[in-house]
Amino acid sequence: MNAYLHIPFCTSICSYCDFTSFAGQETKMSRYVDALCAEIQSSNLEGPLQTVYFGGGTPSLLLPEKLELILKTLHKKAGFAADIEISMEANPETVDLTRLQSYRDFGVNRLSFGAQAFQTEILKKLGRGHDWARVEKAFADARQAGFTNINLDLMFGLAGQSFDQFQESVRKVCELRPEHISMYALQVEEGTPLARQVDEGLELPSEDQVADEYAWAQTYLLALGYEQYEVSNFSNPGKACRHNWNIWRGEDYWGFGLSAVGTVGNVRHGHGEDLMAYIEKAPQGYESLLEKEVLTxxxxxxxxxxxxxxxxxxxxxxxxxxxxxxxxxxxxxxxxxxxxxxxxxxxxxxxxxxxxxxxxxxxxxxxxxxx
Ligand code: SF4
CATH class of the missing domain: 1.10.10.10 (Winged helix-like DNA-binding domain superfamily/Winged helix DNA-binding domain)
Incomplete structure (x- = not known):
């Protein structure tokens, strides 16, 4: 079985983001974790869990003891397979060596850093809270903490980024030799600050440039020995993200937390997007939180x-x-x-x-x- 857990907190909101996440709400994090644990405890989750994936939001804002609490709750409820993969998304500016060592001690064995681009001015435009030096520092700390399975996210089709600058970003990512690279095209999602900027005249790269960037990166990464195992994902042999693989293969997965979606058998469950409603309803049990859809x-x-x-x-x-x-x-x-x-x-x-x-x-x- 696979489990996804959503941590809907960020230090600030990126201009392109339409994930469920809140900035400036960190004081609610502790209650949120209690709600998440209550949801897990009262669910029918059956293990052993093969994969756990902390997504967000910025899961690396979790204090290590909160992460430990969630993992202990999951373990008590369902048990872990001996070779469980526990992935965590992390933003470079939110971690240091001590925190990463604690995450590792509590069982996280795969990290996914949002790197996105090399150029500081592009990162600023995206609303990211880090520069490239922070990416390198976080990556080095993660290695020192013992992580041997690290993903870096990279974006293409970015406003203001030339083809040459995109190539520079890919090269910089590859210099770090992560085991896994995810590469996503910038999407302009309705209601985001980016959508407003585009309405006001912000120019995006042409479709041809976007296609060329994708094709160039594919060739470059394959030549370095990465395998493209999915549209957006490249890895060293044997280092594909098992959680996502299992879902793409059609396996069942549970979703816990605000806005998380899961599919178990022919039932898809969701959670809505109201943070306080989630926190307040969770003690009433798992069923009280769910929006269900029966899939034909x-x-x-x-x-x-x-x-x-x-x-x-x-x-x-x-x-x-x-x-x-x-x-x-x-x-x-x-x-x-x-x-x-x-x-x-x-x-x-x-x-x-x-x-x-x-x-x-x-x-x-x-x-x-x-x-
Ligand atoms: S860090 Fe990720 S989840 Fe948070 S605002 Fe940026 S894109 Fe959205």
Missing amino acids: EPIRAWERIMLQFRTQEGVLERDVEAYVRSQGGSSYKERFNRFEKEGFISLIDGRYRATSKGYFVLNGILETLMV
């Missing part, structure tokens, strides 16, 4: 296809055929043959896989399956 088999099948197509493993041809037929369609084959000829997908041993080039137009490929 066609929805599950479509989700599996979407997720698996994002990965190196790809999708069984027979699953695609069965899904399209169940929806009353029949004509995807011709279009898929064309995608194959154009080098966007491959069909080998009964599995469709997106190629490196195909990853960039994956949404377009998937749209052709929607009947």
Whole structure:
């Protein structure tokens, strides 16, 4: 079993962010952790847990003793597999050696730092609270604390960042030799400060530049020995994020905490986005917090296809055929043959896989399956 835990606190809010997170609410963190533990205790979670993922928000704002409390609660409730992966997202400016050593002592064995870019002026525009020196310091501290599985997040398609500057960012990230690199295109989400800036005339890089950045980084990372195991994710062999892998493969996962989503069997549960409502309702038990949706088999099948197509493993041809037929369609084959000829997908041993080039137009490929 897999568990995701959401920690919805940040020191400030980045201009592009539409995750559920609050700045200046750290005084509520202790009550939030109690609520999270109450939710875990009163749930039907069954273990042993194979993976735990602390996402946010900024989970590295958690005091080590609070992290310990959450992990002890999870362990008591469900037990941990001997080779459990416990991942934590962290912002470079929130950690130091002592804190990282404590996280490691309490069982965290994978860190994911938001690095995003090398240039200070770009980081400032994004609203990030760190510069590159902080990234290097956090990374060095993490190594010293014993972490041997570290991800760095990097963004592309950034306003004001030239192609050369993007290349410089990728090179800087690679110089640190992290085991894992995630690379995300900047998205302009409605209601964010970035969306307002774009409305007011902020220029974003052209689609061609964004595509070139993605393609260049793919080639560069593959040449260094990283494997691209998913659209946005590259790792050294054997260092893929097991938590995300399991979810992309369609395994069940529990979500705990504000706005967290989980899928167990054919039920998807969510939590809403009201921080105080979450804190106040949690002592009444897990069920009081949930928004539930029953997923039909066609929805599950479509989700599996979407997720698996994002990965190196790809999708069984027979699953695609069965899904399209169940929806009353029949004509995807011709279009898929064309995608194959154009080098966007491959069909080998009964599995469709997106190629490196195909990853960039994956949404377009998937749209052709929607009947
Ligand atoms: S650190 Fe992450 S969660 Fe927090 S505001 Fe920035 S992007 Fe959003």
